[in-house]
Amino acid sequence: MNIESLEYEIKELEREKNEVTILLKSENIDELKKSLLIDKYINIKQQLDIKRKNLYDALVNSRQPDLSDNEIDLYKSVNNEEINYIIKLNKNDECIGFIDYRKESVDTLGNIGYGIKPACRGNNYALKALNLVALDLLNEGVEDLIITAFKDNIPSIKTIENFGGILIDIKDDILIYKCKLNKKRVIK
Secondary structure, X not given: OOHHHHHHHHHHHHHHHHHXXXXXXOOOOOHHHHHHHXXXXXXXXXXXXXXXXXXXXXXXXXXXXXXXXXXXXXXXXXXXOEEEEEEEEOOOOOEEEEEEEEEEEEOOOEEXXXXXXXXXXXXXXXXXXXXXXXXXXXXXXXXXXXXEEEOOOHHHHHHHHHOOOEEEEEEOOEEEEEEEOOHHHHOO
């Protein structure tokens, strides 16, 4: 299946999901119809997850990286709510992680979520990827980010602080950092 048809199918599924969401919020709905709509919503969500994974695979396997340094390549995908980046090692094309940028900061989630495969941790790949993403986001007009970490996740805390994050709040067990983006600071 080609990229354009996957993108079209995803847009149609998102439209259908939005319609079901509106119906579910309706006050004039009986329990049976509500149950059927919930089943339909779950089915659409599962289809969307599969289509998005297929789209990621198609994009990553069919094009050059959107961002790159001497160790990692990032492949970018944009939707209404997020910009997603797949992280691959450029020496062997191994997929090692991801970074997701949420356009709207979500209280204790912040704008950025990331993860690196356990076998690939300890190589500063998250920090390197954050620096590449920061340059990309600067070009999109983003000036600062909120990034969070659990207080016992020392490697993530070090990554955020090395990225320039300043601790601004603590909620429950979550540390909340603010990161100002500028080309001078992110280029190392």
